[in-house]
Amino acid sequence: MKVFILLLLIIFIGLFSCQQSTQNQIDNLKQALANSYKPGLGEFMSGIQVHHAKLWFAGQAQNWxxxxxxINEIKESLSGIEKYCSDRPEIKKLSxxxxPINNxxxxxxSKNISQFKSSYxxxxxxxxxxxxxxxxxxxIIIQPVTPPYSNQDFKPTN
Ligand code: HEC
Known part of the structure; x- marks a missing residue:
């Protein structure tokens, strides 16, 4: 009988400590997630700003x-905003x-320069x-006057 009680006790302690360590792992993971880096809305916007500018010079050079x-880079940033900035009420207006992007x-x-300019x-x-x-x-965002970087050639390759 004594042995039986001892055995039960060992099993019980074993289960309890196992549960404790799982809970610890969950808590550690939660903390790591909370501290992990998430890009902010302003950072996504700064990225969009660069692609918006490059898009203009690419279109002007007819580098389709x-x-x-x-355009796809802008779309990727928009998906990133939806994924990582869902706590920002402003993103309700994002749609x-x-x-305009699809147009x-x-x-x-259709490689249509005049349609490109008006859609831009x-x-x-x-x-x-x-x-x-x-x-x-x-x-305030405007149509860019100069390319954002001097080390990129916008001319099409063919
Ligand atoms: C949800 C509607 C929304 C749309 C659409 C939008 N923006 Fe923004 N934008 C914001 C908000 C909100 C901020 C402020 C972000 C912050 O608090 O950091 C912002 C900030 C910015 C900034 C400021 C970053 C800085 O540090 O100067 C730039 C640049 C910018 N947007 C560019 C653009 C461009 C270019 C487009 C269009 C291609 C665009 N945005 C479309 C909502 C929008």
Whole structure:
């Protein structure tokens, strides 16, 4: 009988400590997740700003492959915003940019420079519409005047 009780006790302690260590692991993981780096909305926007500028010069040079690439980079940043910035109430307005981007994409696919220019103007004004709608009206986006970097050639390769 004594042996039986001792055995039960050992099993019980074993189970308890096992549960404790699982709980510790969960707590450690939770803490690691909470401390892990998440890019902020402003960082995504700064990325979008660069691709928005490059997109203009790619379109002007009729480098449609690069223009298409830049559009996809903007789309990736938008997905990143939805994934990592869901705590920001402003992102409810994000969907307003989808249609202007899709229209611009169509202009790029059909290699239509005049449609590109007009769609680009609409995209840029939509950036500003959202900034106004989210109390960032002081943050004004324009069609770029000079390329953001001097070490990139926008001419098409063929
Ligand atoms: C949700 C609507 C929304 C749309 C659409 C939007 N923005 Fe923003 N943007 C914001 C908000 C909100 C901020 C402020 C972010 C912060 O608090 O850091 C911001 C900030 C910025 C900044 C400031 C970053 C800095 O440090 O100067 C730039 C640049 C920017 N946006 C560019 C753009 C461009 C370019 C587009 C269009 C291609 C665009 N945004 C579309 C909401 C939007």
């Amino acid at each position: 492959k690069l223009a298409d690439f830049e 307003m940019i989808i249609e 611009l994409s169509r202009a790029v696919i 103007a609409i995209l840029t004004s939509t950036c500003n519409s959202c900034h106004q709608a989210t109390n960032h009206d002081y943050n």
